[in-house]
Amino acid sequence: MFELDMRSRKPIYEQLVEKIKELIMNEVLKADEQLPSVRALATELTINPNTIQKAYRELESQGFIYSIKGKGSFVNPNNQTRDIEKIQSVKKDLEKLVLEALYLGIPAQEIIKLVQDLDASKGGGESHD
Amino acid sequence: MFELDMRSRKPIYEQLVEKIKELIMNEVLKADEQLPSVRALATELTINPNTIQKAYRELESQGFIYSIKGKGSFVNPNNQTRDIEKIQSVKKDLEKLVLEALYLGIPAQEIIKLVQDLDASKGGGESHD
DNA sequence: AAACTGTATTATGAATAATAGTACAGTTAA
DNA sequence: TTAACTGTACTATTATTCATAATACAGTTT
Numbered sequence: 001m002f003e004l005d006m007r008s009r010k011p012i013y014e015q016l017v018e019k020i021k022e023l024i025m026n027e028v029l030k031a032d033e034q035l036p037s038v039r040a041l042a043t044e045l046t047i048n049p050n051t052i053q054k055a056y057r058e059l060e061s062q063g064f065i066y067s068i069k070g071k072g073s074f075v076n077p078n079n080q081t082r083d084i085e086k087i088q089s090v091k092k093d094l095e096k097l098v099l100e101a102l103y104l105g106i107p108a109q110e111i112i113k114l115v116q117d118l119d120a121s122k123g124g125g126e127s128h129d
Numbered sequence: 130m131f132e133l134d135m136r137s138r139k140p141i142y143e144q145l146v147e148k149i150k151e152l153i154m155n156e157v158l159k160a161d162e163q164l165p166s167v168r169a170l171a172t173e174l175t176i177n178p179n180t181i182q183k184a185y186r187e188l189e190s191q192g193f194i195y196s197i198k199g200k201g202s203f204v205n206p207n208n209q210t211r212d213i214e215k216i217q218s219v220k221k222d223l224e225k226l227v228l229e230a231l232y233l234g235i236p237a238q239e240i241i242k243l244v245q246d247l248d249a250s251k252g253g254g255e256s257h258d
Numbered sequence: 259a260a261a262c263t264g265t266a267t268t269a270t271g272a273a274t275a276a277t278a279g280t281a282c283a284g285t286t287a288a
Numbered sequence: 289t290t291a292a293c294t295g296t297a298c299t300a301t302t303a304t305t306c307a308t309a310a311t312a313c314a315g316t317t318t
Contacts, residue, residue, distance in 0.1 A: 070284030108248035119237035199315030
């Protein structure tokens with residue numbers, strides 16, 4: 001499903017959260033699709049089930065998945081969240097990162113193109129290719 | 130000089146790195162300007178000198194400051210770095226964050242405006258106002 | 259020489275991350 | 289009902305990281 005960097009200073013459960021968020025946002029994992037069970041993913045990745053659960057709990061609290069006891073964990077549809085705090089937080093992070101990118105000499109035009117491309121591939125994802 | 134959130138899960142030295150980077154990128158701290166000494170800043174913020182030094186070391190490795198033994202730590206000019214790895218890393222982070230922002234429903238247009246505004250305030254910083 | 263600077267080292271306590279093991283509750287299918 | 293799944297919760301243990309404390313040393317400035 002994906003690879004983890006066991007040597008990274010970034011905790012495994014955080015890496016898991018990132019990777020799964022990406023899969024959801026890129027619609028590799030589709031709405032209401034079932035995720036691997038805690039134990040199955042733990043076995044596949046050779047890590048502890050508790051670590052998977054910690055990641056799933058975080059994903060649930062961020063609104064990306066929902067879990068039903070006895071059934072499994074599933075991708076949350078419509079994450080067009082009205083969570084204002086979350087949006088403010090992302091905007092702030094974005095501001096920091098864009099500022100740094102510009103400071104490092106990355107042209108504004110290049111960043112804008114990045115945004116446009118991502119936006120296009122997102123909206124245009126409905127078509128069959 | 131700034132405030133730290135001692136209750137945050139984010140390490141103090143990382144908060145320091147972020148804050149100082151912002152001050153440098155926003156040209157509050159100007160090229161070759163001297164930073165507070167390790168001990169002075171530690172006293173001012175009521176934290177351990179080792180923590181300050183850890184932050185300064187990180188800032189130096191990221192190319193934002195340079196330190197001279199016996200003299201002090203100073204803001205590095207021309208951080209128009211040719212450090213390709215750093216640039217690639219920032220681009221990747223940017224991609225992740227923009228994707229998340231779009232996914233949360235923030236309009237591409239709003240992100241683009243953010244980039245343009247930051248770029249303008251950066252390039253226009255040369256004038257006297 | 260005195261008072262600054264950065265830098266390095268060792269030790270200690272607290273918090274976090276990851277593991278291991280066990281247990282319980284809800285679902286599904288035989 | 290039973291068996292095999294699911295998520296969830298809890299305790300305990302180990303390793304790592306964070307922050308502190310206390311020194312120490314080297315270079316600079318006055």
